[in-house]
Amino acid sequence: MIELIPGGMLHSRILIVHEDEEQLNFLRQYIAMQDYETEIVKTGEEVIGAMDQFHPDLIVMNLFLPGLSGIEVLREIREREDLEQIPVIIMSSDDSDEARIVCLSSGANDYITSPLSLPDLSIKIQNSLEMLGYRRQILNLNAKLAKEKSILLRYFSPDLVEKILNEEIRPELGGQTLNGTVMFFDIRGSTPLAERIGPKLYASFISDLFARLFDIIFSHQGSVNELLGDGILASFGCPVEIEEHRLFATKAALDIRNFFKEFNQSQKPDYLPDDIRFGVGIASGKIFAGNIGSAIRLKYAVMGDPVNTAARIQELARDLNTDILVDENTAKGCNGSVHPQVVGSYQLRGKVERVNVYKV
Structure with a gap:
């Protein structure tokens, strides 16, 4: 108060x-x-x-x-x-x-x-x-x-920001464990692209691109948790739990696909030599969402197995030369609105058990 x-x-x-x-x-x-x-x-x-x-x-x-x-x-x-x-x-x-x-x-x-x-x-x-x-x-x-x-507003959707400012979400150290979905987004071929067009122009391109991707994520009640150079870590269903977090994350990924299709066809700047390719990995499950660090420096973060799994699935999407892959838990939460198709069972790096992976 x-x-x-x-x-x-x-x-x-x-x-x-x-x-x-x-x-x-x-x-x-x-x-x-x-x-x-x-x-x-x-x-x-x-x-x-x-x-x-x-x-x-x-x-x-x-x-x-x-x-x-x-x-x-x-x-x-x-x-x-x-x-x-x-x-x-x-x-x-x-x-x-x-x-x-x-x-x-x-x-x-x-x-x-x-x-x-x-x-x-x-x-x-x-x-x-x-x-x-x-x-x-x-x-x-x-x-x-x-x-x-x-x-x-750079990291959270407007409705989530209102909850934070109204202290419905506490700013202190700690958080909560809840069911959520994590998305890893990555731009393919970013290193040679940056070398070709130069760091300053590449940074400007990434900034403009991410601003549009943020809007897509926010429109599906997602939050941007990390910027990973040329990648994004986003979460759905946290810090405020929502029932359809798996579906929202999947639909956000599909909107990202549609965005890049239109971007490459009619919005691509002249200085880009080739179409922009991307990869998305999505995983769902129990997530810790909250502030970590110390009283001096706090950082809002999401942690848990879905974070690691989503990162590995995004890498798998690159290896399989596809754009969007999700785990079985996410696929089961699409409620018939989206129809994921089984790709196979994979031994992902750092995982003990094999993971069933789907494409959308």
């Missing part, structure tokens, strides 16, 4: 606006005694220029000014985006409800009648500056939240 801390009370800048020089100097002396930095002007026409130079945190302004009135100045302040948050306290000899309502509806934060009660003025100044401090904290928190959200 975020706690807002009162701030901006002492050493704040206050602009005082009054046509009477004696009253103006009295107010300046009184307000300055409370450790506020002050500036004074006599007319409404001077206010905006003084604000641009002095950058006040608060304006204490008389309603009746020669030339431009206090109401007109107030409306001009509220029309400027860079000044609209600055609180304004209006002083006036008119104690009618009508005058008070007009001022407050025009953007004043408070209203005080003369003869002035100095204790009341002090309280209104303090309250207005506290509210300004709260507003500034909220703006800073919103900016920080927007920045954190933009970072999270």
Whole structure:
């Protein structure tokens, strides 16, 4: 839970606006005694220029000014985006409800009648500056939240990001074990391609390509867990468990296939000499999903047998010169929407038992 801390009370800048020089100097002396930095002007026409130079945190302004009135100045302040948050306290000899309502509806934060009660003025100044401090904290928190959200959106789908920001998914060390699906994606022939077009152009190509692949993964409720040079490790069904994670991962792989088909036919840049080929391995099962590392440095990761199996199946897809292979557990979860076909039973590197592999 975020706690807002009162701030901006002492050493704040206050602009005082009054046509009477004696009253103006009295107010300046009184307000300055409370450790506020002050500036004074006599007319409404001077206010905006003084604000641009002095950058006040608060304006204490008389309603009746020669030339431009206090109401007109107030409306001009509220029309400027860079000044609209600055609180304004209006002083006036008119104690009618009508005058008070007009001022407050025009953007004043408070209203005080003369003869002035100095204790009341002090309280209104303090309250207005506290509210300004709260507003500034909220703006800073919103900016920080927007920045954190933009970072999270690079790796997680928008609905998952909302859960993280709403603290439905805890950011502490640790995680949970759940049923999920892991996808390993790899671009074939990346090393000779990088050598041929150069590292800078290759990096630009990969960045643009991955941005589109991320959209495909996110559209199927997947998360991007790792970027592996020219490869991607993605997961489905974690950190938020979803029933059809196997089907979603498989459909994401099929959409990736469709994307590359269209890309190679009509979107391939002139600097690419050949069609882009890829390989995908998918495996499902029990996965640990959560934060690993230490209190100093946390990293969100997925771990477990499906991670290793998906990596080995992706390598097998390369050896078999095909693009998408899945394990038996994934194939069983396609629910008739996709129809995987048995390729065979293979002894994958690092696995004790043979793994039944399917193509889609």
